[in-house]
Amino acid sequence: MTTSSPHAPLRPLHAAEARWSSGFWGSVQDRTFTSTVPGIWQSLSDGDVSPGLRNFRIAAGLDAGTHDGPPFMDGDFYKWLEAAIAQLEVAPDAALAAQIEELAQLIASVQREDGYLHTPVLIQSRQAEQAVALADRFHFETYNLGHLITMGVRHFEVTGSTTLLDVARRAASFLEDLAVNKPVELARSAICPSHYMAVIELYRATDDPQYLDLAEAFLRVRDDFDGGDDNQDRLPVREQKVAAGHAVRANYLYAGLADLIAENGDRELLEVLEGIWNDVVDTKLYITGGCGALYDGASPDASPWQQDISRVHQAYGRAFQLPNTTAHNESCANIGMILWSERMLALTGDARYADVIEQIAYNSLLSSISLDGSEYFYTNPLRQVRDLPFPLRRPGDTAIHPVPSPPPSDERLRERYLSCFCCPPNIARTLARFHERAASLSSDGLFVHQYGGSSLDLAGGVLSLREDSDYPWSEQIAFTVTAATEGGVPVHLRIPGWSSGATLTVNGRAEPAPTPGTYARLDRTWAEGDVIVLTLPMPVRVLRGHRLAEEITNQVAVQRGPVVYALESTDLPDGVVLEQAAVRRGASFETGRREIAGSPVTVLTTQLAVIPDADEDALYTDLDDAELLTVPVTLIPYFAWGNRGPSEMSVWLPVVW
Known part of the structure; x- marks a missing residue:
């Protein structure tokens, strides 16, 4: 994040100046450090669960075997290390420091002299197999290197050790060589471009201008590359008007470009980012802050010819295309929107960016992790129903790393380990560093962005x-x-x-x-x-959607303060199913406290109308004119759903008079 960037008026406060010492976020931080960070390490270090650590040990020659897991597994390992380093900064611990240093030495030992580090290729090379760097853009080498550099910079900032900073420098040198000598290969491989943010972090830590030059080169080679909407490289960045394609890749790209603007003051590029950010928030952002609506989208505007329209996974769709049951909203995309928004906040000082960070944080970010901090969602739908007649795509259910078919949709619960493990360590590092979103300092004083138990010094x-x-x-x-x-x-x-x-x-x-x-x-x-x-008065608000958001026509959602509420089937009376529940116009809501899975939350009680049940076997059914019954129900915070076993759930409910 910005520290002394000349074109960013706000700089965040780090652990010595800002921390969550009490309250809501204090509890989340405690949970992150006692459950989430150590729990993920248990998975990554257990070869029967995850190949995360084992891949590095094989690459170092310490263990025998072949690479396992998706090609971006290295990046997942680095993200966990970043979370552990943040914990070390906030809550120093000698055992954790020693563990991190041991892993730092392991990572340094497998890096090639030219700075390249990608365990699938390094393991193949060690075993005398033919291995080619950057052979396939979906090997995610630059994504992995970006997270490596970011983690290395944080390690240096927190510990003063140069072990991983030297690794980061060498990795940046590898990327610089690509930018100069193999720009096409670099641009083609810039999938989910974490390296944009990373090299700016390295520039800020070292004050070495070559890394700022490298960030500018990334933009140059991208604009010269003829790609597609999936990776936001069909059009030069300055010609882009709307968010399109893979939502994680989009949000990471725009966050990295915002970092570049903070250093070079490119006002034209800032206007482009403001326009795209507005497109997301005004037409494509879920009420929960979820991003990337579509499991399988398309690139409908890339070509007038049907045969040239390509599939896009985890996609921003068209404006107001916001399905609920099939909503993708990958946890990494929602985190990417936080990364992008906080950088826009630093550049402009505009409170709307902090508002969106709050919207995501209290809803889609926290929904992605269980209330005990140990299990995770990859996707974050706004509705879950029983007996869905088709399987929803799940993490790992791709050509890259196939897994068995998912369980029935009405049994979708958070999981401790996902075969596609990019989200859990991303959640961990975001929560472990959330104190950095609390406040900023500018030439005009202290700006407090987020509330929930901070101490600012x-x-x-x-x-x-x-x-x-x-x-x-x-x-x-x-x-x-x-x-x-x-x-x-x-x-x-x-x-x-x-x-x-x-x-x-x-x-x-x-x-x-x-x-x-x-x-x-x-x-x-x-x-x-x-x-x-x-x-801040917090009346319960009953919200409706835009007329073009078809899936929520004649439906409403309930929000109190920044928290979005949902109806979970666990709280329905016997004999009433989810699709029968409707909000009466003018309904009153009472607040109360309840514990869900051991976590205290504020719930809302109200009377809902019961719509007559329909014939489940018929596609269309006559409207029943029977009088609507009324039943008492409790709405819970959206982030708390799915913590009490299998259930149905919906954020949006029909409204009746």
């Missing part, structure tokens, strides 16, 4: 704030000044775009009413003991 004791709140469940957020040097600096608090009627007080005295979708600026001489109270 600016360097030199300039200003320290302690947040006390039960956000997102409760309306009141209090910040106490615990230190201030020479009066501190102005404080800017985000007023969410979803809010209405927010109020602000300082030491009990009212401030001017803040405007939703902006930052409220508080400029005064701060003193220890000052208390800022932000109150």
